Amino acid sequence: MNEQDYTERTYAGVLGKIVGVYLGRPVEGWAYADIVERFGRLTHYVNDQLGIPVVTADDDISGTFAFSRAVLDHARTGPLTARQVGETWLNYIVEDRTILWWGGRGRSTEHTAYLNLKNGVPAPGSGSARRNGRTLPVQVGAQIFVDGFAMMSPGDPDRAAAHARAAASVSHDGVAVDAAAFIAAMEALAYIEPDLHALIETGRAQVADPVLQHIIDDVLAWCAPGADWREVRERIEKTYGYSVFDGPCPATTNNAAVLAALLLGGDSFHRAVSIAASAGWDTDSNAGVVGALNGIRLGLGALDAEADLRSPVADRLLVVTADGGECMSDAVQQTRAIAAGRRLLDGLPPAPREARFAFELPGSVQGFTPCLDVGSPYTRVAVANVRPRPGGPAGPDASGLVITCAGVTESVAAAVSTPVFLPRADGGDNFSTIASPTLYPGQRVRLTARLALGTSHAAPTLRPYVLIETDARMEATFGPELLLADEPRELVWEVPEVGANPILRFGVAVTSMGRFDGDVVLERVDWSGAPVRHARSGVLMTSIWDLTPEPLRAWVNSAKNFEADFRYSYSVSHPEGTGLATIGTRDWDDYTFTSTLVFNPHERGGLVVRARGHRRYYAAVFESWQRISLVRRDHDREAILASAPFAYTEDVPYRVTVSCHRDRLTVRIDDAEVLTASDTAENAHSSGGAGFLVTTGTVLADGFEVGSLAGPDR
Template sequence: MTTTAFLEKVYAGFLGMNIGIRLGAPVEPTLWTSERIERFYGDIHSYVKDFKNFAADDDVNGPVYFLRALNDGALGRSLTPSDVAQAWLNYSREEVGMFWWGGYGVSTEHTAFLNLLHGMEAPASGSIQTNGKTLSEQIGAQIFIDTWGFIFPGDPKRASEYARIAASVSHDGEGLQGAAFIAGCIAQAFICDDIQDIVGVGLSLLDGDSTYAKVVRSVRDFYAQNPDDWRTCLCYLQQEWGYDRYPGVCHIIPNAGVCIMALLYGKSFARGVEIATMAGWDTDCNAGNVGSILGVAGGLPMLPDHYRNPIGDVIVLSGISGYLNILDVPTYVKQLCKLSFQVRNLEIPQDLDIQEGVIDFDFSLPGSTHGFRLSETHGFVLRNEGDALALLYDRKVRPQLTRLFYKPFYRRFDFDDERYMPVFSPTIYAGQTVSMSLRFEKFSGESITLSPYVRNTSTQEVIMFDSFVVWDEEHRDVTFTIDKGHPKLSGAMIDEVGLLFEANSPSKNRDFGVVFLERFAVSGKPDYTIDLAQQQKEFASITPFSHNHGSWDLVKNENGTTQMEVMALDHGEACTGNYFAKDVRVEGSATVHRGSSALISVRVQGARRGYYAGFHKGQLGIFKHENGLFFPLVSKSFACELELTYSLTFEAKGTKLHVSVGGGQTLSVEDSSFTHGMVGYAVYEGGRVGFGSLSVKEMEEQT
């Protein structure tokens, strides 16, 4: 298989998974029986609900975030359950987002997380001995597993082995059978598009006497005798393999039956995810797994536009990093393919050797848009034309316009609901330089005006940079730097970056043509301030922060200055910024009202790793959090006065860490554990602290 073919199949599989999730999610609750779905939606052939943007879902959170165990140290050696367990603990905000926090002993994932948090090792954390058979055999084992199949193309045995290891953090028994089956089917789909063969290979990976193997064989046998009507098969499943026979909130076995039924009767991608949705039970999980398998098997041509286009090449997540929560699909699938080459000890092709945290879009994948969209679509069309994103403007006159833009930041008003409580930190900041390569084709008209711009998310004001008129030229490279000191931008976040298109011609000679965006890239180091007076509380967090523990709110102090206040019993954290920021200086302030912990942070990689500086338990110090242990790297006695505002500056440069308080007290130390991460504030004991606006300047790395 060529690199291009592999990349496009991963792209199709990942899109297919998310199409299935989006299709099934509106009818996921158990109150939506198959009878009710048929009554109100009939024979489904399209999405049953429109979304401004589809909010986060656990069925994509898990596959993306838990695979990061590989990024975090599991490459170059055998994967262990402990590796994946650390990803669970590190990327989840406790009881917010990621997966269903239904309670200990009720939600399998919540139970496993708390087991891990209280010191239990994986796989004991998910074992039948620990949690009982019912809890350990719920559906989560197979819904978080798709990406393990994507990285082992044509190697179902190894895909199933890794899937079992990953799933063992939270599941056991039939759950592990399901993980092996789904991942193995996905891996086999890279080299075979025959559904019977794919299911057969998946079955060969199972323990022969397992209930999962029995339901696979049972549905396959029923299909052989009744190949024409999937609803007859559904009745059979409901009678012989239904929820009444398998206890718990969402058992894996009935849903396994639905997946096999949807694969065999669906045959094509669209019909497969539609059947998985119409069947009821865990509709988004089943349609997601089926979408992965059939997406890989059929490839991009099998994904209908009416299902693919609303995805828009952007997936929203709800992990602990607001930066990672904005996922550009074409970039991510390239990263998946790179991981695949790494984990298989193969040489990485040059076009896949990309770095995380870099925005460089070339629109080379078929149909890719990298999340670009239009503010006005009447008379404007946006489509991929193979080597560029094409904006067709159809007979426009002065002053008709549209904005062509990428969204580096999302707000609550961008969504219809609050599924899984996503939070965001921008992917583009002041101080950075935006580059665009443009090409033009004119059919009629006199000229058009294009204005590079960004949008202030607080005021919704469009801020333009160096507009230019296009007459008859064919190419132009556009570059502009986002000025931190711009009076209409200072202290605010950016939620659009792109081009403002304006028609210039009169009605007798209308503008008709195409603007091609061949490349969009962002370079340079962010240099920005988060002015808390311009922020809002959304998704139970303060923009643009992600919070883990503690109660956070925006308050004004006695001087009228807006602070971000935390009240915590033992820990409260606020993270923001580029997850891959390396050398960085952050400046902020803290006013301690109660307690003795007030910290500013750099290189925070999640809930389990990072550097902190400031006050803690009578000490001024630089502290390190590593896998649940919080300890000083260097410290000295310091009596932090209550109700006094202290300025804090924390700098990380190479292995050197330096903190200063109010320009007076300073401390320095060296440590090489963490090379990158987010910035923010934290308290590591009970108390109440008001934190001030935060300035962040990333620096060129030392050589």
């Protein structure tokens, strides 16, 4: 398999996963009879009929793309272990808020496993039947999170199954782990084998449980050519339905539903996900698994062959974790992350870094859609890709986003934009959505654009812009103009300060002195590293009844109480153990982070830098009123890099700066250097966000400032 084929099939698998989840999500938890009465068979998204967004937070998506980070986070070229995946859970999950169904110990399989991990029981013990009883460990959650691991092992079903078992056993045992290995083996082989029956036979070689073997045999027999999917669904209900097994959501029932949808859908991507989403049971999980497998097996062409399920999604997805800057994502970026994991497992060097938005995959738009907050309603604008969807006309040998404009003038703009943070109204419904923006004032945006071949000779210009929300309306801040021509031209814009509220969208607007009808190609858009300078200061609270004003939404907190303070900017408080509040993205590498800290009673408190999740970071930690230490936290391991006596006092402000530049870390207090260290260990942290830390107590923080230490060409 060549690299391009692997990448495109992985992209199709990621798209298939999110399309299936979004199709089935609105009816998750509905009785089958209610689905039939309201919708018949779900052939397209029904979100508009129910008043909910298509793209929203979901455990199937967040868990799939967060937990597979275990491969990269542990930099493993050998077999992945359950213990490592369990550590990944603890790093990215914010208790009671992200990824999981928090249904309580003894009821929710994943919640129970998380509490075991938190209390010092490593995986696989955390998910074992010996600890959790016979019912909880055999629910559906194991098979819904393994797609990322499978896509890192193309053509290698044994490696995919081994990694799926490691991941599944964090929370599950028995038949549920077999079901996860069954799915992962099929997905891995689907890269090189399109025959569904061959995939099933390979997958079932991973199954030891006799009940699951019987399910596979029965569903194969029931899904003979010409079988009606509703009749097959009734046979599954009678023989393997929820009433047959214990627990709220048995893996066995849902594995039968997945297998039936695959067989009855045949080589129609649309029919298969439609059946999975319409049959009841765990609709979003089952349709997501079916979509991922068939995306890999059938390729991008199958996603575009029937109903258009891609355009409403526009590649967008949310990965809601403690690594807040990774929440706002898209199918292209997740494809790159999976491909990076595959290269690591195969012992290959990392691929060259792509621009944040390079539009390199067929049909990809990476969240860009027409934007009426800036564009005029009196012009027409559409987005597509230079590399079209399969079956479309051939484009030039370059990637890019095509912005098709009609009726553009000096005062009538065409605009497109992509989200870099969530508006408050898009916070989701069933699953908590916490995130940090991906773009900040002080960051340098680089973009390259041109006119498409054959475009009219009008001289349009392109201007980048960002949007924030102020007083319930969108407010745009524009960058400089770029005069477009046939050859690519580059523009660099340092985003200015735009007020206290976070940036919500980044976009480009096209205008022209004379009427312009034609195509503009946005070849790439990029920013990386920490802002040149980004600061917030002052009291954020406007009312004693509003402890979470808009600027606080840019932070992700595992500290139980992270609130605006009536005297300082932030109050960070945690009743027991360690909690964090962080901001920024994982590509912030060389920078300084400064804040004025005021200590209330606590065990430890301070600043963190290069945080990727809330258990992997560096921290300048004040301890017990008498010492300051510079530490590296790596999951449950903490190394002291430097330490010194330092007496500090309650309610006295201390201006603290932590600098990280390459392998050198420095701590300054009130402009005096107190600690410095060099970290060249194999598990040193190279980049990540910044923020505050507190252990059992409260730390107050008055403002913050981030400043890049990278060169001017970043």
